[in-house]
Amino acid sequence: MSLTPAEQFRQFAERECPHDPLYQAICRQVATSPALLTLLDEAPPTQRKPVLLLAALHERVLAGTDHPLVAYYASVGGTRAPDAELPALLLDFVAQQREFLLNSLRSRNTQTNEIGRCAALWPALQAIAARRGNPDLALFDFGSSAGLNLGVDAYRYDYGRFQRGAAAETGRPVIQCEWRGEAAPPPEASGFRLVERLGSDLSPIDLHDELAVRWLRACLWPSERERAVRLNQAIALARAAGHRVQASRAGLDLLRDWLKQLPPGVQPVLFNSWVLFYFDRESWQRHVEAVAALVREHGLVWLNAELPALHAPGLARPAVPPDEGSATLWSLQWAEAGELRHEALAWSHPHGRWLQWLLP
Ligand SMILES: C[S@@+](CC[C@H](N)C(=O)[O-])C[C@H]1O[C@@H](n2cnc3c(N)ncnc32)[C@H](O)[C@@H]1O
Known part of the structure; x- marks a missing residue:
């Protein structure tokens, strides 16, 4: 209701x-x-x-x-x-x-581009590379806002009790996250390489447009100063890296074209976080069906990070962590012999403050 x-x-x-x-x-x-x-x-x-x-x-x-x-x-x-x-x-x-x-x-849209979510994106990409036996990933971030999560491999991660000396380096954001899984987080050395990356958004934030960047900052909560610091660092890194984010009004057309021109041998990954939350139910339904077709036809892996009700119907949903408002569920969808497979990877705080890793 x-x-x-x-x-x-x-x-x-x-x-x-x-x-x-x-x-x-x-x-x-x-x-x-x-x-x-x-x-x-x-x-x-x-x-x-x-x-x-x-x-x-x-x-x-x-x-x-x-x-x-x-x-x-x-x-x-x-x-x-x-x-x-x-x-x-x-x-x-x-x-x-x-x-x-x-x-x-x-x-304006709500365009919070939260690199705290990379605390889950980073191990999720490692898990995808391990499962597919292919470290060469091509990342498509759907609803990417300014595309800051495309810089996932440029940030450092500090998982609390699994602190691995993620000491601050000038200009490089350190994402602090309480790791709640039984298993330890993946090692610092990435098990994946991003050989291609592209963002798409209804209205991408141009990081060279000061008014657009002010809107991005406005989407953060004024009291959370550490988020503002790492946002500024991520903006500076993204301006230098120049990862592409393209405007896309026609659903998944851009993804379809992108899949066709990828170099052979790479594993394409479609990622979205807190985007389907802004879809009405019919649009969500059409989107899920269109993604499933691309998963079957192109060997795409779908990494979905949204509220539990916004995951594909075939996913067995794990129990929601107690007392956590708006916990984000991270799940995978891929195809084997034409059949769709689903797996829940993790729960996380919507801004990545904690991560409950569900895989052994
Ligand atoms: C809350 S922000 C999340 C941004 C980013 N995914 C993140 O996790 O930091 C939602 C983004 O989704 C975009 N968006 C909403 N509906 C969309 C649609 N139908 N197609 C593409 N992007 C959309 C918005 O413009 C906005 O940038």
């Missing part, structure tokens, strides 16, 4: 940002204010989610708006804790910035 907009904001406050007092306070206020709730009516139906409104507000803060509300935003140096004045200040800020906010809500 779908939630009302007010319920969505309340649920977001309780389950998605229990450690973020500012976002909790804003979401609770939006849930009780028709004037704020109706703002999201301006967004396309599939984008009417709390994160879009939160990002639109944050974008105005990052734009340098002169208003007392910005004192609550750590991303611009604010240190004020949510208090009794916040509701009135928020309403005033929205009234002052209304046209800008409506413009973002009408024209």
Whole structure:
């Protein structure tokens, strides 16, 4: 059963940002204010989610708006804790910035490009290379935003108790993740090579466009400064690497063309993370069927990182980790003798804070 907009904001406050007092306070206020709730009516139906409104507000803060509300935003140096004045200040800020906010809500997508997800992408690619007996992978990131997850092999990983000395190197993001599997994470040396990589998105973020990059930053949560640091590092690396991200409005056409021109002997991998969440049910159904056809016809492996309900119907879903809001399920689909196979690889925090690896 779908939630009302007010319920969505309340649920977001309780389950998605229990450690973020500012976002909790804003979401609770939006849930009780028709004037704020109706703002999201301006967004396309599939984008009417709390994160879009939160990002639109944050974008105005990052734009340098002169208003007392910005004192609550750590991303611009604010240190004020949510208090009794916040509701009135928020309403005033929205009234002052209304046209800008409506413009973002009408024209922008939630585009959080979260390299924390590489904490799961990295071992997942190793698992694919091992299973297929082929270290040469070609990675297609569907809904890649700015394409920062295409740099998965450029980042360093620190898996908590499996700390392997992932010491900071200048300019190289270190992704910290609590590894919850019984088995140890894969060794530091990659078991795969990315011989080709391409991103596609409805509206790719051009990393040389400052306004687009500001939107990317606005999609992060203002209190999470370590995410902002590693985002900046990833942006700098991506600008230098120049991994391609192409605009794609026609579903999987770009992937079909890309598969046809790959060098022989490489294992193509279709990856998506937190993209199908923005599909309506019919589009999701069509997408899953189209992917299955490509898996059968092109030896494609599909690495799907989404909420459990958005995985292929043939997957046996593992038990959801207790007390974890919006845990991301990572699964594989591939074909053997024309038959589709499925395997659950991992659960993870949506931003990669923890990873429960399910393989032995
Ligand atoms: C929440 S972001 C996730 C970005 C990236 N996958 C990540 O994990 O960091 C969702 C992205 O999906 C893109 N998107 C949404 N619907 C899409 C579609 N039908 N085709 C391609 N991209 C889409 C949005 O533009 C946005 O960049």
